[in-house]
Amino acid sequence: MEIASKYNPSEVEEKWYKYWMDNKLFHSEPDDREPYTIVIPPPNVTGVLHMGHMLNNTIQDVLVRRARMQGKNACWVPGTDHASIATEAKVVNRLASQGIKKNDLSREEFLAHAWEWTHEHGGIILEQLKKLGASCDWERTAFTMDEERSESVLRVFCDLYDKGLIYRGVRMVNWDPKALTALSDEEVIHKEVTGKLYYLRYMIEGDPTGDYAVVATTRPETIMGDTAMCINPNDPKNAHLKGKKVIVPLINRVIPVIEDDYVDTEFGTGCLKVTPAHDVNDYMLGEKYNLPSIDIFNPDGTLNEHGAQYAGMERFAVRKQIEKDLETAGLMEKSEPYTNKVGFSERTDEAIEPKLSMQWFMKMEELTKPAAEAVEIDTIKFYPEKYKNTYRHWMENIKDWCISRQLWWGHQIPAYFLPQGGYVVGMTKEEAFEKAKKQVDYPITIDELKQDEDVLDTWFSSWLWPISVFNGISRPDNKDISYYYPTSDLVTGPDIIFFWVARMIMSGYEYRREPCFRNVYFTGIVRDKQGRKMSKQLGNSPDPIELMNQYGADGVRMGMLLSSAAGNDLLFDEILCEQGRNFNNKIWNAFRLIRGWETDDTIPQPESARIAIDWFSSKLSETILEMDDLFSRYRLSEALMLLYKLFWDEFSSWYLEIIKPAYQQPIDSETYKVTLHYFDALLRLLHPFMPFITEELWQALQERGAGESIMTVLQPKSGERDKPLLADIEQVKQVIAGVRTIRLEKNIPNKDALELQVIGSHDERYNSVISKMCNLSSFSSISEKQPGAAGFMVGTTEYSVPLADKMDVEAELQKLKAELDYTEGFLLSVSKKLGNERFVQNAKPEIVENERKKQEDAESKIASLKENIATLEK
RNA sequence: GGGCGUUUAGCUCAGUUGGUUCAGAGCAUCUGGUUUACACCCAGAGGGUCGGCGGUUCGAAUCCGUCAACGCCCACCA
Numbered sequence: 001m002e003i004a005s006k007y008n009p010s011e012v013e014e015k016w017y018k019y020w021m022d023n024k025l026f027h028s029e030p031d032d033r034e035p036y037t038i039v040i041p042p043p044n045v046t047g048v049l050h051m052g053h054m055l056n057n058t059i060q061d062v063l064v065r066r067a068r069m070q071g072k073n074a075c076w077v078p079g080t081d082h083a084s085i086a087t088e089a090k091v092v093n094r095l096a097s098q099g100i101k102k103n104d105l106s107r108e109e110f111l112a113h114a115w116e117w118t119h120e121h122g123g124i125i126l127e128q129l130k131k132l133g134a135s136c137d138w139e140r141t142a143f144t145m146d147e148e149r150s151e152s153v154l155r156v157f158c159d160l161y162d163k164g165l166i167y168r169g170v171r172m173v174n175w176d177p178k179a180l181t182a183l184s185d186e187e188v189i190h191k192e193v194t195g196k197l198y199y200l201r202y203m204i205e206g207d208p209t210g211d212y213a214v215v216a217t218t219r220p221e222t223i224m225g226d227t228a229m230c231i232n233p234n235d236p237k238n239a240h241l242k243g244k245k246v247i248v249p250l251i252n253r254v255i256p257v258i259e260d261d262y263v264d265t266e267f268g269t270g271c272l273k274v275t276p277a278h279d280v281n282d283y284m285l286g287e288k289y290n291l292p293s294i295d296i297f298n299p300d301g302t303l304n305e306h307g308a309q310y311a312g313m314e315r316f317a318v319r320k321q322i323e324k325d326l327e328t329a330g331l332m333e334k335s336e337p338y339t340n341k342v343g344f345s346e347r348t349d350e351a352i353e354p355k356l357s358m359q360w361f362m363k364m365e366e367l368t369k370p371a372a373e374a375v376e377i378d379t380i381k382f383y384p385e386k387y388k389n390t391y392r393h394w395m396e397n398i399k400d401w402c403i404s405r406q407l408w409w410g411h412q413i414p415a416y417f418l419p420q421g422g423y424v425v426g427m428t429k430e431e432a433f434e435k436a437k438k439q440v441d442y443p444i445t446i447d448e449l450k451q452d453e454d455v456l457d458t459w460f461s462s463w464l465w466p467i468s469v470f471n472g473i474s475r476p477d478n479k480d481i482s483y484y485y486p487t488s489d490l491v492t493g494p495d496i497i498f499f500w501v502a503r504m505i506m507s508g509y510e511y512r513r514e515p516c517f518r519n520v521y522f523t524g525i526v527r528d529k530q531g532r533k534m535s536k537q538l539g540n541s542p543d544p545i546e547l548m549n550q551y552g553a554d555g556v557r558m559g560m561l562l563s564s565a566a567g568n569d570l571l572f573d574e575i576l577c578e579q580g581r582n583f584n585n586k587i588w589n590a591f592r593l594i595r596g597w598e599t600d601d602t603i604p605q606p607e608s609a610r611i612a613i614d615w616f617s618s619k620l621s622e623t624i625l626e627m628d629d630l631f632s633r634y635r636l637s638e639a640l641m642l643l644y645k646l647f648w649d650e651f652s653s654w655y656l657e658i659i660k661p662a663y664q665q666p667i668d669s670e671t672y673k674v675t676l677h678y679f680d681a682l683l684r685l686l687h688p689f690m691p692f693i694t695e696e697l698w699q700a701l702q703e704r705g706a707g708e709s710i711m712t713v714l715q716p717k718s719g720e721r722d723k724p725l726l727a728d729i730e731q732v733k734q735v736i737a738g739v740r741t742i743r744l745e746k747n748i749p750n751k752d753a754l755e756l757q758v759i760g761s762h763d764e765r766y767n768s769v770i771s772k773m774c775n776l777s778s779f780s781s782i783s784e785k786q787p788g789a790a791g792f793m794v795g796t797t798e799y800s801v802p803l804a805d806k807m808d809v810e811a812e813l814q815k816l817k818a819e820l821d822y823t824e825g826f827l828l829s830v831s832k833k834l835g836n837e838r839f840v841q842n843a844k845p846e847i848v849e850n851e852r853k854k855q856e857d858a859e860s861k862i863a864s865l866k867e868n869i870a871t872l873e874k
Numbered sequence: 875g876g877g878c879g880u881u882u883a884g885c886u887c888a889g890u891u892g893g894u895u896c897a898g899a900g901c902a903u904c905u906g907g908u909u910u911a912c913a914c915c916c917a918g919a920g921g922g923u924c925g926g927c928g929g930u931u932c933g934a935a936u937c938c939g940u941c942a943a944c945g946c947c948c949a950c951c952a
Contacts, residue, residue, distance in 0.1 A: 005912065190949085197952085217952060264951055272952055281950045340952085354950095389878060390947060397948080494946085529885085531945090562900075563886070569945085571886065579901070582914040593911035638888070641900065653916080663910040737918080744906060744918050826895070838932040847893050847933095854895075 003595065007588035009552025009581075012696040017130055019695075023707040026135045028075035030483035036067035036074040037487040039466050040136065041500070042144060045080035046087055046121035049128040051526040051534055051560075051572060052493065054544045058557045059523060060491045061134050062636055065688035067488070068135070069715045075484055076135060077469045078126060079142035082118075084410035084458040085179055085347050091117050091409065107408050107453070114409045128545060133553050133691045135711070142469045144461040145411070152473035153411045153461045154427050156511070161415075161425045165363045166403070168415070168423075172283045173402050175355035176345040177301030177315075181406040182359050184457060185399060186498050188343040188352050197338035198323065199268065201331045202229060202246035205254050213238070213246055213257075214333050216268025218340055219278075220326065221318040223248050224307050226255055227291045228274040233259040235270045249331040250322070251308050258289050280354050293356065301353060315353070360404035360413060360454070368395045370509035371502065380505060381519045383634045387494055394498050401503075403457045410455030419448045463503035466490075466516040473511060487517045494522045521634050524569035531571060547577055554690035555580035561640050561689065583644060584693050587686070590652050591697050593660075594675060600666035607768040609671040612658040615729045616678060617719065619650050622726065624718035627685070640689050647682055654733070658769055676701060681716040731794055732766045738792035739774040742801050746790060746808075753777035759785055759864070760797040785868055793819070796860050798868075813872050820865045827858040 020026060038060050043053060060076060068074035091114045092102050102110060126141065142149060160166045173182040198220045201212040215229060226248050231238040241257045248255055255274075262285065263272050276286025276293040286293055296306040303310045303318055310318045326332040343352035372395040374380045375388055382388050404413060416432040417423045418440060426432030433446040467473055472481030486508070492501060501520060508516030526534055534541035547556045558580030563570040623646045630639040659675060661667045680701060687694040687710050698710035739756065748754065755778045756770070767779050785791060790812055791800035833839050834851055 003911095006914070215952090219952080262951090267951060274952095279950080279952075281952075284950085341949090384879095386879065393877070393948065497947095568880090568887080573886080573901090575901070576886090578914075582912095585912065585914045589912035589915085591911085596911070635888090638899095641888095644900080652912090656911085660911090740917055741919085747906085750907090750917090833933080836932050840932085842932055843893070850894055858895095 003588075003592045005589065005592070007552075007584045007693060009554060009584065009692060010549065013131070013133070013553055013692045016692055016695045017133065020135070020709065020711060021138070023709065025707075025709055025711050026076070026137050027139055028073055028137050030479050031073055033071065033073040035484050035488075036064070036072035037484040038064055038076045038489055038491070039469055039487055040076065040078045041490075041492045041496075042079045042081040042142075042462065042465065043125050044083035044086055045118055045123070045125075045143065046083070046090060047125050049125050049132075049544050051541055051544060052523075053125070053129075054132065054556065055523055055526055055560045055570070056491055056493070057129055057132060057134050058560045059521065059636060060489075061132070061557075061691070062561070062688045063489055063491070064135055065691060065711065066631065066715070068711060069684065069687065069713065071714055074135075075137050075140070077140045077142065078129070078134070078136035078138060079140075079465075079469060080122060080126065080144070081458060081462060082143065082145040082410060084405060084407055084455060085181065087114065087118070088407050088409040089179065089347065110408050131545065131548055131553060132557065135691070140469065144458070144465075148471055148474065149461060149464075149468050150411055151427075152464050152468040152471075153456065154414045155473050156464060156507070157411075157414055157456070157460075158425055158427055160362065165366065166360060167363070168358065168360050170356055170358050171361065171402070172280050172354050172356055173359055174343060174345075175299070175353045175357065176348055176350055177297075177299065177353050178348040178350035179345065179407070180299050182355075182357060182402055182404060183345060183352070184402050184459075187346045189346050190341045190343050192339055193342045194337065194339045196323075196335045197268070198326075198335045199333035200249055200273075200326060201333055202249060202271070202273075204241070205245040205247055207244075213241055213271050214269045215271045215273045217273055218338060219275075219319070220322050221303075221310070221315055222275045222278045222296065223273065223322070224251055224303070224310070225275040225277050225294045225296045226253075226273050227276060227286065227294060228255050228258045228289065230258050230260050230263050230272040230274050230285060232261050232263040232265045232270060234261065235263070235265040237265075238270050241271070250325060250329060258285070258291075260285060260288070277356055278354055283354070283356070295356060297353060297355070301350075359402050360415075360456075362401040362403050364398045364400055364506075367506040367510055368398055371395065371505040374505060374509070374515050380515045380517065383519060383521045387497060387520075387522055390494070390497060391502060394502060401457075403460050404452075404454040405457055406453075407455050410458065411461060413452040413454050413456060415452040416449040417452065419444060423452070424449075459499050459503060462500055463507045464511070466504055466508065467511055476511075481512075485512060486515050488519065490517045490520045491523065492520070493525065495525070497522070519634070526572050527569055529571045529573040531569075534572070542572075542574065547574070551577040551581040552584060552692070554584055554692050558583060558640065558689060561637055563637070583648070584690065586648055586652065587690075587693060587697065590647075590656065591679070591700070593656065594672075594679060595700075597661065597672060598666040599669040599672045601669045603666065603668045605668045605670045606659075606772075608772045609659040609668070611729075611766060611769055612655050613671065613674050614722065615725055616650065616655045618722045618726050619646070620678065620681060620716065621718040621721045624685070624716060625721075628718075643682075643685055643689070647686070651678070651682060654729075658772060683710060684713060684716055687711070728763060728766065731763075732769055734794045735770055735799060736773045738794060738799055739770075739776075739801065741792065742790045745811075746803060750775055754801050755780070757782045757786070757789065757800045757802065758797060759783065759800070762797050785871060787871055787874065791816075791868065793861060793864075796857050796864075798864055809872055813869060816865055816869050816872070820862065820869065823858055823861050823865065827855065827862065830855045830858060 040060065041056065064074050064076045094117065095102060095113060129136065157166065174185065174188045176183055195218055197216050197218055200215050200217065200220060200223070202215055203212045213229065229246050231241055242259065244257050245254050246257060262281065263270060274282045274285050274291060276282045276291050277295040285291065294306050296303055297315065298304045301315045303313055303315065305311055310321065313321065323332065344350065345352055372392065375382060375391050382391070414427060415423045415425045416429065416436065418436055420442065424432045424435040424439060426435055429446060429449060429451065432449055436444060436449060464473060466487050467481065467485065470481040470484055471478055472485060490501065504516050508514060528534060528540040532538060532540060551559065556577050559577030562576045562579065563572055623642060626642055627639050630642065659671050680698065683694045683698045695710050739754065743750065753775050756774065756776050758781050762781065770776065771779060785798065785800050786802050789800040789802045791798055830851055834855060840848055
């Protein structure tokens with residue numbers, strides 16, 4: 001069979017993915033095995049795959065495939081999120097490009113467009129995940145707005161309402177004037193903005209001298225909403241204002257001066273304008289002192305009728321205009337450059353307007369108790385652990401969650417307004433009607449009930465995800481939820497620890513009385529190699545599909561993993577995908593080599609092959625143990641690197657080179673058989689990381705039955721480890737490397753056989769290996785080094801190769817002297833240590849013993865080095 | 875303003891309870907090598923005052939203090 005010298009991923013990837021699908025190898029049903037469950041962090045339904053998804057899903061796939069190969073019943077549930085605000089924004093934009101305004105459409109018409117968009121773009125991302133090799137149970141694909149998940153959301157809403165945990169009320173909320181909706185605190189990003197601090201003059205009412213107070217503010221456009229001025233009662237410099245009234249500039253409205261020690265006397269002039277409708281703190285002052293509240297903004301951020309002459313203008317335009325007008329009127333004392341933090345909408349990047357409005361909220365305090373404890377006592381473990389702090393801090397300072405959004409795309413709130421005020425909450429309109437009839441004492445018809453127009457925050461459906469994907473809300477005792485829940489691992493980014501992770505933990509305890517997962521692995525953020533976040537604007541994000549076409553899915557998976565030290569941001573560099581591709585090729589070619597050998601039953605197994613087999617068996621066991629440890633700590637990057645070295649260095653460069661028969665010679669069948677077995681084991685270890693190439697080669701390794709797959713065979717188990725043998729072979733490698741170095745330095749081609757001489761203790765057992773790897777003509781033990789020989793030391797044993805005329809005495813002397821120098825220095829430091837009585841007394845005996853041995857070894861090494869130098873200098 | 879984290883080779887990172895020749899890995903670099911699996915390769919080599927300073931200790935990359943730089947999260951000082 002002729003095999004290409006380069007691995008071509010595109011030929012095999014599609015084939016095997018289809019094979020896995022056709023044979024339903026990703027599908028899971030409850031059985032008596034131990035379950036292993038992951039729910040995917042659902043990507044936006046209309047999103048496209050980016051590098052963050054690549055990383056996240058590669059990790060999940062590695063974990064799932066490994067669990068499956070450990071004999072667990074692995075189930076990875078895929079799905080998508082309706083992403084209320086993001087999707088609605090996209091639909092609005094598309095409509096706008098067609099000249100249609102959202103307001104011109106009815107709710108039903110708009111939703112029809114939104115569903116059309118969803119069906120058009122939805123699921124693309126799931127198809128892209130397939131290209132990556134994701135072994136999701138596609139039969140379980142869920143969508144946060146499909147029937148089942150929607151029912152879960154409504155049920156939970158009604159339930160929490162009945163429990164008194166959901167309430168409706170007027171509160172100061174974060175208002176996004178572009179998206180025209182309220183947002184939760186978590187959706188607001190505070191950014192530093194350089195602006196101005198304006199000092200405004202508020203004339204004192206009835207003061208004959210024309211005296212005034214000066215107020216410092218960053219938002220002069222809100223003066224129309226002022227309903228008081230506040231000073232600190234203990235502030236002597238403003239004491240004269242006590243009990244006075246002042247006049248709001250430009251609009252000449254009279255407002256009282258109130259006193260509260262909230263005011264910082266050091267800031268500005270110590271006078272604070274109070275605008276209860278447009279500032280959170282002012283709102284609290286307003287509540288405390290019963291001040292009127294004047295809302296001067298329309299929902300879109302323009303000024304309303306309270307904006308006087310500025311009505312209809314946009315808020316930032318007003319700021320500029322009012323600055324001029326104040327100057328003209330002589331009411332602007334001064335302005336100075338000022339930097340402060342302003343909240344922006346996470347989605348629209350619009351400056352948030354604090355706004356009083358009627359919204360639905362969820363009480364959080366009760367829910368946090370079991371959730372906070374679970375993480376605190378490691379019932380749910382965080383990797384890396386540092387995020388426990390972040391989590392704890394948020395939990396301890398939690399505020400009620402604003403869950404209503406003034407949008408259409410999402411789960412419409414199941415609350416129904418009654419004709420004469422008030423409302424009822426029910427799963428359906430019919431249910432609500434039944435409740436309404438009991439609640440009111442006047443006759444009503446079902447048509448008089450009007451459902452709340454608002455929808456729920458997207459995260460109100462996501463927070464149920466680990467339960468709702470198994471229908472555990474609507475049918476709490478079903479077979480799936482009982483089997484798969486609690487899920488095992490969650491893989492996600494730390495940026496959604498509050499949005500999602502924390503809330504899932506809460507809902508898990510509220511609805512299942514159990515943790516929703518055992519471990520949370522937080523990935524880092526994918527950045528470019530200069531450390532910049534990947535973004536569309538910068539254009540620094542490679543197209544994952546392109547990458548996979550270029551390097552193969554396995555290559556890209558490896559590239560992602562290699563760069564992702566657990567919990568750190570990763571600086572993605574395409575060169576790592578190249579490394580991944582090269583590794584694929586290495587595996588491919590090792591296979592070609594093995595596959596090309598003819599076997600012969602009649603030839604005996606060479607001694608060197610027998611040693612190599614024993615050694616590699618131990619090496620394999622050792623690696624498997626280390627892998628287990630690394631996986632238990634989610635150090636996937638290191639686990640892969642370990643395998644990489646095992647395959648490339650230990651297996652290819654050492655094992656295969658030792659057992660390799662001479663050119664066009666057959667190999668003994670015993671060695672061949674074991675080698676195939678090792679190769680098989682390596683493929684199985686590699687499979688979670690590189691599913692495609694390992695399946696391709698596993699299938700090619702021997703005849704396989706229909707539907708058989710490497711996916712479902714077990715991981716190799718670690719066996720006996722012969723530690724002395726492992727150590728011996730490391731010595732042997734050093735001897736071989738020593739000879740190779742001599743060849744390189746003296747320019748001796750590999751085909752010229754060399755004589756190797758040894759002075760001192762040497763283990764004869766491995767001579768066959770050394771001879772083969774070094775092309776030796778003879779191996780002899782001598783008592784004194786010959787003058788014309790190049791040498792090296794391994795431990796305290798000296799090896800030398802007689803070179804006759806090729807010898808460069810000067811160079812050899814220099815080398816020896818340098819080594820003598822180093823060893824003498826080393827001996828000095830060891831002796832010093834041993835000469836220190838306190839060391840000998842205090843250090844552990846084995847440490848001291850070790851130092852003694854080091855001393856002896858160094859002394860004997862120095863002796864032989866000196867001897868050699870003397871011989872050469874003759 | 876508070877909290878957390880990071881700082882080790884040119885780059886990206888390991889380094890568990892302080893002690894084995896502990897200063898490591900991969901990549902990159904340099905040198906030599908192509909009829910005999912793989913140049914997407916093989917063999918070999920160079921490269922670091924472990925961010926600075928101070929302390930504890932017989933002994934510090936590791937523990938403590940302090941400073942610096944960078945990053946992240948949280949916070950109502952207008």
